[in-house]
Amino acid sequence: MGFGNVSERRSAPPQVGVSVVILALGPRGADDTGTASNAAHSQLWMPLVKRVRQPFMGSWALPGGHLRADRSLEQSAFEALESTTALHPRYLEQLYTFGDPNRSHGGLPMVSIVYWALVEQSEAVDFEDGDNVRWFPEHDLPQLAFDHRAIIDYALERLRSKIEYSDVATRLLGPTFTLRQLHDVYEAIAGQSIDLANFRRKMLASGDLEDTGEKRREGRQRPAAVYRYVPKEQVNDTVQRAGIPGSPSSYAGDHAVASLDPRHNAAHDDALAPLTPSAQR
Amino acid sequence: MGFGNVSERRSAPPQVGVSVVILALGPRGADDTGTASNAAHSQLWMPLVKRVRQPFMGSWALPGGHLRADRSLEQSAFEALESTTALHPRYLEQLYTFGDPNRSHGGLPMVSIVYWALVEQSEAVDFEDGDNVRWFPEHDLPQLAFDHRAIIDYALERLRSKIEYSDVATRLLGPTFTLRQLHDVYEAIAGQSIDLANFRRKMLASGDLEDTGEKRREGRQRPAAVYRYVPKEQVNDTVQRAGIPGSPSSYAGDHAVASLDPRHNAAHDDALAPLTPSAQR
DNA sequence: GCAAAAGTGTTCACGATACACCCATGG
DNA sequence: CCATGGGTGTATCGTGAACACTTTTGC
Numbered sequence: 001m002g003f004g005n006v007s008e009r010r011s012a013p014p015q016v017g018v019s020v021v022i023l024a025l026g027p028r029g030a031d032d033t034g035t036a037s038n039a040a041h042s043q044l045w046m047p048l049v050k051r052v053r054q055p056f057m058g059s060w061a062l063p064g065g066h067l068r069a070d071r072s073l074e075q076s077a078f079e080a081l082e083s084t085t086a087l088h089p090r091y092l093e094q095l096y097t098f099g100d101p102n103r104s105h106g107g108l109p110m111v112s113i114v115y116w117a118l119v120e121q122s123e124a125v126d127f128e129d130g131d132n133v134r135w136f137p138e139h140d141l142p143q144l145a146f147d148h149r150a151i152i153d154y155a156l157e158r159l160r161s162k163i164e165y166s167d168v169a170t171r172l173l174g175p176t177f178t179l180r181q182l183h184d185v186y187e188a189i190a191g192q193s194i195d196l197a198n199f200r201r202k203m204l205a206s207g208d209l210e211d212t213g214e215k216r217r218e219g220r221q222r223p224a225a226v227y228r229y230v231p232k233e234q235v236n237d238t239v240q241r242a243g244i245p246g247s248p249s250s251y252a253g254d255h256a257v258a259s260l261d262p263r264h265n266a267a268h269d270d271a272l273a274p275l276t277p278s279a280q281r
Numbered sequence: 282m283g284f285g286n287v288s289e290r291r292s293a294p295p296q297v298g299v300s301v302v303i304l305a306l307g308p309r310g311a312d313d314t315g316t317a318s319n320a321a322h323s324q325l326w327m328p329l330v331k332r333v334r335q336p337f338m339g340s341w342a343l344p345g346g347h348l349r350a351d352r353s354l355e356q357s358a359f360e361a362l363e364s365t366t367a368l369h370p371r372y373l374e375q376l377y378t379f380g381d382p383n384r385s386h387g388g389l390p391m392v393s394i395v396y397w398a399l400v401e402q403s404e405a406v407d408f409e410d411g412d413n414v415r416w417f418p419e420h421d422l423p424q425l426a427f428d429h430r431a432i433i434d435y436a437l438e439r440l441r442s443k444i445e446y447s448d449v450a451t452r453l454l455g456p457t458f459t460l461r462q463l464h465d466v467y468e469a470i471a472g473q474s475i476d477l478a479n480f481r482r483k484m485l486a487s488g489d490l491e492d493t494g495e496k497r498r499e500g501r502q503r504p505a506a507v508y509r510y511v512p513k514e515q516v517n518d519t520v521q522r523a524g525i526p527g528s529p530s531s532y533a534g535d536h537a538v539a540s541l542d543p544r545h546n547a548a549h550d551d552a553l554a555p556l557t558p559s560a561q562r
Numbered sequence: 563g564c565a566a567a568a569g570t571g572t573t574c575a576c577g578a579t580a581c582a583c584c585c586a587t588g589g
Numbered sequence: 590c591c592a593t594g595g596g597t598g599t600a601t602c603g604t605g606a607a608c609a610c611t612t613t614t615g616c
Contacts, residue, residue: 014350069390073380099354109350
């Protein structure tokens with residue numbers, strides 16, 4: 001597969017791959033090394049893989065894989081995620097496509113279609129490290145290969161903005177949760193304290209939380225009510241378009257995946273596609 | 282360039298290209314055909330090109346082009362835009378990457394990295410149609426090739442959400458404008474009437490509009506003050522990352538390109554990259 | 563001076579914030 | 590019975606929507 005000469009190689013299309021930023025809520029108050037990060041809140045953690053070839057051999061990098069012509073981008077992202085980390089995301093959304101010619105710093109030009117995923121805490125609860133995959137807390141990342149550091153920052157930005165108008169926060173928890181747990185997620189993502197009383201009211205007022213009737217005791221005092229996320233009426237025309245962002249869908253069985261409107265890019269926005277699509281918002 | 286057999290072709294990577302959704306503000310009240318669309322506001326128009334090969338030969342489609350390993354994605358999008366329509370965008374941002382295996386409906390699997398662009402009204406003021414390129418109003422689009430209709434809808438969604446927290450609206454006008462002109466843009470994009478008094482106050486309160494001192498007469502009555510968009514203080518660390526969304530930059534000379542935070546997608550968000558980057562928000 | 567558009571003022575409803583408070587539970 | 594966290598009440602503030610109003614211009 002050799003190219004003829006330099007100019008042919010220049011006008012040739014670049015290589016294309018998929019990468020995934022995977023995020024999970026870290027253990028309560030765990031700060032790993034005693035870094036200066038505020039130990040009050042939980043932190044977001046993510047798995048990274050060690051590169052075994054040049055360039056950036058030995059550096060940590062985002063899990064990734066190849067594209068296949070018979071798979072949707074999302075499926076490719078899902079497979080890359082699953083094969084490298086064996087995790088099952090509760091949320092998966094395209095983040096951005098990176099293709100700057102010099103992002104590979106000496107390697108061949110590479111276009112990366114990047115997705116971001118959320119997995120629930122219990123999936124990674126032990127934050128077990130394999131041979132070539134290891135979990136790192138958001139505030140204590142190692143040196144990263146390529147432009148992966150910037151990509152992660154962008155994913156975190158997206159998460160932070162998206163938490164305000166979608167249900168992404170619930171995807172870091174299990175299918176049911178207490179208001180305090182949800183509150184913790186919001187604080188972890190925002191990185192600052194949020195008034196619990198007002199938070200509670202706002203969440204309940206949204207109408208998207210359904211009381212399961214169940215009670216759960218987190219600490220050693222009074223048990224809290226357990227809720228489930230149930231998006232309100234899906235006022236939506238049935239215009240369904242495969243692989244089109246803004247069309248959310250179910251995933252891996254019963255895990256609904258949020259959509260969003262592309263504010264800011266909103267903008268930007270989409271959701272899982274593989275299974276039964278069902279619109280929202 | 283033939284592949285060996287079916288299974289090889291399946292696991293092979295798909296073809297990759299760039300496409301661009303180009304939007305401009307249509308002439309005042311022009312409705313082309315007397316369709317049922319509310320003739321009160323202006324409308325958004327976009328140029329499409331006629332396909333000259335299968336699949337979808339003869340259908341209208343988004344302007345597009347190839348990727349080159351020695352160009353950034355944005356540059357490739359810019360070149361595709363320029364070579365097919367000869368337009369100079371005042372805004373260019375990555376929209377989304379589409380790669381569903383059956384979006385080509387019989388053609389080879391194709392991944393499209395789609396950008397969206399805004400050009401100012403005067404650039405396309407005559408909405409002149411070339412041989413194979415023609416302008417269409419948002420509410421009177423022809424049958425489109427591939428999934429391009431859905432892509433356009435998504436671009437419009439993005440524009441509509443992004444207008445609320447960025448300066449995209451001004452990119453549909455020239456460098457200076459009256460509040461009424463800006464108001465018209467907002468109404469065209471929103472598709473509904475907006476209280477002019479409140480709109481005026483809100484815009485001025487944002488602090489991003491600077492009175493040029495100039496006066497301009499649109500109709501035949503009292504001339505209006507002319508403003509220029511001047512983003513407030515750029516409170517931003519100098520962390521600059523090439524090709525990373527959220528980092529806006531200048532373009533084609535003096536045309537600054539807006540950034541955004543990725544709400545909704547924000548999605549979703551980035552801006553021009555080629556020239557001197559300078560952050561915002 | 564009249565029509566049309568530019569530009570200002572005033573009111574109201576609602577949502578977000580701050581913070582005081584009561585209730586349920588386990589030890 | 591008391592400490593801890595669950596859960597509620599309430600006053601205040603700022604923003605956006607509605608709409609009445611004044612001012613400036615051209616004919």
